[in-house]
Amino acid sequence: xxxxxxxxxxxxxxxxxxxxxxxxxxxxxxxxxxxxxxxxxxxxxxxxxxxxxxxxxxxxxxxxxxxxxxxxxxxxxxxxxxxxxxxxxxxxxxxxxxxxxxxxxxxxxxxxxxxxxxxxxxxxxxxxxxxxxxxxxxxxxxxxxxxxxxxxxxxxxxxxxxxxxxxxxxxxxxxxxxxxxxxxxxxxxxxxxxxxxxxxxxxxxxxxxxxxxxxxxxxxxxxxxxxxxxxxxxxxxxxxxxxxxxxxxxxxxxxxxxxxxxxxxxxxxxxxxxxxxxxxxxxxxxxxxxxxxxxxxxxxxxxxxxxxxxxxxxxxxxxxxxxxxxxxxxxxxxxxxxxxxxxxxxxxxxxxxxxxxxxxxxxxxxxxxxxxxxxxxxxxxxxxxxxxxxxxxxxxxxxxxxxxxxxxxxxxxxxxxxxxxxxxxxxxxxxxxxxxxxxxxxxxxxxxxxxxxxxxxxxxxxxxxxxxxxxxxxxxxxxxxxxxxxxxxxxxxxxxx
Numbered sequence: 001x002x003x004x005x006x007x008x009x010x011x012x013x014x015x016x017x018x019x020x021x022x023x024x025x026x027x028x029x030x031x032x033x034x035x036x037x038x039x040x041x042x043x044x045x046x047x048x049x050x051x052x053x054x055x056x057x058x059x060x061x062x063x064x065x066x067x068x069x070x071x072x073x074x075x076x077x078x079x080x081x082x083x084x085x086x087x088x089x090x091x092x093x094x095x096x097x098x099x100x101x102x103x104x105x106x107x108x109x110x111x112x113x114x115x116x117x118x119x120x121x122x123x124x125x126x127x128x129x130x131x132x133x134x135x136x137x138x139x140x141x142x143x144x145x146x147x148x149x150x151x152x153x154x155x156x157x158x159x160x161x162x163x164x165x166x167x168x169x170x171x172x173x174x175x176x177x178x179x180x181x182x183x184x185x186x187x188x189x190x191x192x193x194x195x196x197x198x199x200x201x202x203x204x205x206x207x208x209x210x211x212x213x214x215x216x217x218x219x220x221x222x223x224x225x226x227x228x229x230x231x232x233x234x235x236x237x238x239x240x241x242x243x244x245x246x247x248x249x250x251x252x253x254x255x256x257x258x259x260x261x262x263x264x265x266x267x268x269x270x271x272x273x274x275x276x277x278x279x280x281x282x283x284x285x286x287x288x289x290x291x292x293x294x295x296x297x298x299x300x301x302x303x304x305x306x307x308x309x310x311x312x313x314x315x316x317x318x319x320x321x322x323x324x325x326x327x328x329x330x331x332x333x334x335x336x337x338x339x340x341x342x343x344x345x346x347x348x349x350x351x352x353x354x355x356x357x358x359x360x361x362x363x364x365x366x367x368x369x370x371x372x373x374x375x376x377x378x379x380x381x382x383x384x385x386x387x388x389x390x391x392x393x394x395x396x397x398x399x400x401x402x403x404x405x406x407x408x409x410x411x412x413x414x415x416x417x418x419x420x421x422x423x424x425x426x427x428x429x430x431x432x433x434x435x436x437x438x439x440x441x442x443x444x445x446x447x448x449x450x451x452x453x454x455x456x457x458x459x460x461x462x463x464x465x466x467x468x469x470x471x472x473x474x475x476x477x478x479x480x481x482x483x484x485x486x487x488x489x490x491x492x493x494x495x496x497x
Contacts, residue, residue, distance in 0.1 A: 008340045012363055015333040019367030021323045025217040026374050032220035062093055064173050067233070068152030072102045072142045074135070074424050076160035077109040079278065084116055086163045088125050091170055098151055099127040102142040104135050137247030138422030139229075144245040150236065159230040161278040161425075163192065171273050172233050183238030183265030184257060186215070187231040190276035199486065200279045202399045203286060205375050205392060207279075212271070212378035214324075219269035224261055224313075224321040229253035231275035238265045249303060250422055251296025254325070258304050262311055280425055282490045283483070284438045287406045289425040294328035294407040298414035301325035331407035338404070338450065338476040342457035345464060364472055372397065402479030405447050440491030447484030451477050 069087050073080050080101075087099055103113050110131065117129040130146055137144065147155065154176060158164055164187075172185045188211045194204040211228075218225040227234075229251075239245070242260040249255050257267060280286040301322070308321050372393050379389040413420065454477035461470030 004340065005344060008337065008344060011333045011336045012367075015330055015337070016363045016367040018323065018327065018330050018333075019370035021320075022370030022374050025214055026370075026377050028217035028221050029213045029377065032217065063177075064093055064096065064169075065154060065176075066096045066098075066152040067092065067154045067156060067169055067173065068098050068100060068146075068150040068236075069156040069158065069169075070100045070102055070143060070146050070150070071158055071160070072104075072139050072146075073109065073113065073160050074104045074139075075107050075109050076105070076424075077107065077112055079160045080109060080113060081116060082163055083158060083160050084113075084120070084127075086166075087158065088120055088127065089166045090164075090168060091166050095126070096152075097126065097169065099125065100146045100150065101127065101129050102146045103129060103131050104138075104142050135422075137245070138252075140245040140247035140252035143252070147236065147239060147244070153236055154233055155236055155239070156233045157230055158275070159277070162230055162275050163277070164231065164275040168273070168275065169233075172270060175268055175270070176233075176235060179266070179268075181264065181266050182268055183235045183242075183260050184227055184267040185233045186225070186227055186267065186269050187273040187275045188212075188215075188269075188271050189228065189231060190274040192276045192278045193281065194279065196279075196281055198395065199283050199286065200281055201392065202396055203279045205379065205389070205396055206400075208382060209371070209374045209378045212381050213374045215269050216271055218320065218324070219267060223317050224258060224308075224324065225267050225269060226254040226324070227257035227267075230277070235265070238263075241265070247422075249296050249299035250292045250420070251300050254297055255300045255303065258300065258308070258321070258325075262304075262307055282438050283486045284440050284490055285425050287403065287441065287483075287487065288423050288438070290403060290407055291410040292423060292425075294331065294410035295414045295420070297325050297328055298411050302414065328407050328411050331404040332411055334401055334476075335404040335408045335450075338401075338454055338457075338473070338480075341469065341473055342453070342460050345457075345460050345466065345469075364469075368397065368472075371400065398475055398479040398482060400479070401476050402447065402481075402483030404476075405443055405450060405480070406441070406483075409443065438491075440487060444484045444487045444491070447480045447487070451480030451484060454480060 069090070071080075071083055071087065084099075084101065090097060101113055101117060103110055105113070114129050117127050120127050128149075130142075130149065132142065132145060135141065143157070154173065156169065156172075168187070172187065175185050176182050189207055191200075191204045191207070193200055195201065215225055215228075217223070230253075238260050239256065242256060242263050242265065245252055245256060261267060280289060305322060305325065308318055311318070313321075375393065375396060376386060376389050380386055454473050457473040458470050458477055461467070461473055
């Protein structure tokens with residue numbers, strides 16, 4: 001039993017490490033952005049009235065280099081027209097912007113895109129419909145195939161659910177003009193349907209936390225940052241120099257951007273340049289997306305961390321790279337704590353009394369408050385009052401805990417070297433032409449059973465007057481039961497919740 005106690009406490013310490021690191025990122029963000037030490041990118045108008053006007057005044061639009069915009073698509077008939085229309089409306093010098101629709105679709109999307117491209121070409125739009133006979137390399141393979149035909153020196157990439165603004169290229173391209181080693185410009189994700197349901201509201205807060213605080217802190221402090229798979233522009237030379245797109249992980253975006261930085265290329269994050277996108281309204285689609293991100297980032301960590309540790313980067317930058325790519329390890333850690341906690345109380349584990357209890361409870365609180373503080377700071381930086389976010393924080397905490405089983409499976413599969421296909425996240429768009437079936441994972445039953453087990457733990461801890469740990473168990477119980485229940489509900493095709 002002592003070994004179980006030691007293992008449990010070790011997991012708690014590791015979880016605390018990730019929580020403390022979130023506090024560190026929040027401080028780095030506040031130091032660099034909120035004090036306006038870093039001149040660009042500017043903050044949203046609620047914090048700073050800066051914009052790209054100064055930067056744009058330094059160049060002649062006619063001197064901007066040729067650019068290619070790639071639109072990787074796979075069975076996205078509901079949203080692809082919206083995306084193509086948005087990109088076709090880009091303001092850029094005539095003859096210097098081409099569009100590639102990289103279509104790997106196996107349904108009627110391919111015929112629909114072909115007709116759409118034909119009509120736009122008749123209007124003088126330089127757009128090409130590029131298809132493949134197979135999906136080798138999935139999204140990475142499609143991007144690599146398109147890159148071999150791209151005429152532009154710079155490549156913008158948008159997923160099917162995005163609706164970028166017409167001036168996207170005009171606002172982003174100037175940053176490359178006087179920075180020859182700048183390999184990537186990443187924009188911030190916005191939201192088209194944030195207020196559609198509780199599920200989309202909570203996802204939006206999580207996305208804002210990543211893009212406002214994490215990406216902002218990393219880029220402003222010269223740490224490794226990643227391309228988010230969409231809403232960014234690469235220098236074509238940097239892609240090729242870094243080894244091109246590779247399909248051996250499920251996060252080809254993180255993989256390429258890290259390899260690029262290891263080759264000496266720089267990244268720039270533009271917080272004030274926003275590309276709106278649709279948030280998954282079906283929780284099962286969101287869990288599929290999370291699974292891909294969790295497994296892919298863990299695969300990328302296994303692939304690249306040895307190179308990063310051997311690199312000449314600063315020790316702190318290396319540490320932050322490790323914390324970044326291994327972030328989803330927190331989910332197996334949380335799941336371990338949830339499952340083992342009742343056993344510790346039944347065996348009357350010594351550290352749950354006296355000073356040991358106080359220290360352990362303090363560690364859990366410290367790890368838990370890191371993400372919550374990040375969400376508060378991010379939403380406040382976007383101009384939203386603290387009271388608004390505070391009301392949603394309990395739901396965010398339960399939401400994150402409830403994903404532990406889904407994401408733990410992804411991390412474990414990555415550690416075991418198990419490969420899996422790139423599963424896209426289907427979106428419905430404003431006009432539903434086809435209802436794609438979203439698979440409901442059998443894991444929902446494990447989530448529900450685990451939630452019941454955590455309720456049992458709540459009863460044990462409350463009965464023994466260990467209220468602090470009991471409340472943590474209650475959070476786990478609500479999280480697992482909610483995620484499992486909503487997944488089942490959405491699996492029936494019932495929206496929203």
